[in-house]
Amino acid sequence: MKKKFKYILAGSLLLLFVDLTITACTKDKVKPAPIDSTCTDTISFTNDILPIMQNNCTSCHNASNTSGGYDLSNYSGVTQNTGKVYGSILQDGSASSMPQGSNKIADSLIQKVNCWINQGAKNN
Numbered sequence: 136m137k138k139k140f141k142y143i144l145a146g147s148l149l150l151l152f153v154d155l156t157i158t159a160c161t162k163d164k165v166k167p168a169p170i171d172s173t174c175t176d177t178i179s180f181t182n183d184i185l186p187i188m189q190n191n192c193t194s195c196h197n198a199s200n201t202s203g204g205y206d207l208s209n210y211s212g213v214t215q216n217t218g219k220v221y222g223s224i225l226q227d228g229s230a231s232s233m234p235q236g237s238n239k240i241a242d243s244l245i246q247k248v249n250c251w252i253n254q255g256a257k258n259n
C-alpha cells in the first residue's frame with residue numbers, strides 16, 4: 136500500500152513537470168509579434184530587404200529554382216506579389232508559411248518587410 140502511494144506521488148510529480156514544461160513552451164510560441172505599421176526609418180530594398188531574402192529565401196527561390204513561381208533574388212521577383220511574400224513570412228495563413236522547413240524569421244525583419252511595403256515597396 137505504501138509502495139503504491141509512492142508510485143502515485145512520483146507519477147503526479149512527473150505529470151506536473153511535463154505540464155509545466157509544455158506550458159512554458161506554448162507561452163514562448165504565442166508571444167505576439169510586435170508588428171505594427173509605425174515605420175520611423177526608411178527601409179531600403181537593396182540594403183534591408185534583399186539581404187533578408189538572400190539569407191532566408193533565395194536558396195529555394197532563385198533564377199534556376201523558382202519554388203512556387205517566386206525568384207526572390209531580385210526586385211521584380213520580390214514585388215511580383217508583396218502581399219503573398221509578406222503573408223508567407225508573417226505566417227498568417229494567407230500563403231504557405233515561409234521559410235519552408237525553418238523557424239519563422241525574426242520579428243524585426245518581418246517588421247522591416249512590412250514597413251518597406253507600406254512605404255510603397257520602392258526599388259531604393
Ligand code: HEC
Pocket residue numbers: 188191192193194195196202203204205207219220223224229230231233234235236240
Ligand atoms: C527550403 C526551401 C524554401 C525556403 C528556404 C523558402 N521557400 Fe518559399 N516556397 C518553397 C516551396 C517549395 C514553395 C512552393 C510550395 C508552397 O507554396 O508551399 C514556396 C512557396 C512560396 C511562396 C508562394 C506561397 C503561396 O501560398 O502562394 C512565397 C510567397 C514564398 N515561398 C516566399 C518565401 C520567402 C519570403 C522565403 C524566405 C523568408 C521563402 N519562401 C523561403 C520553398 C522554400
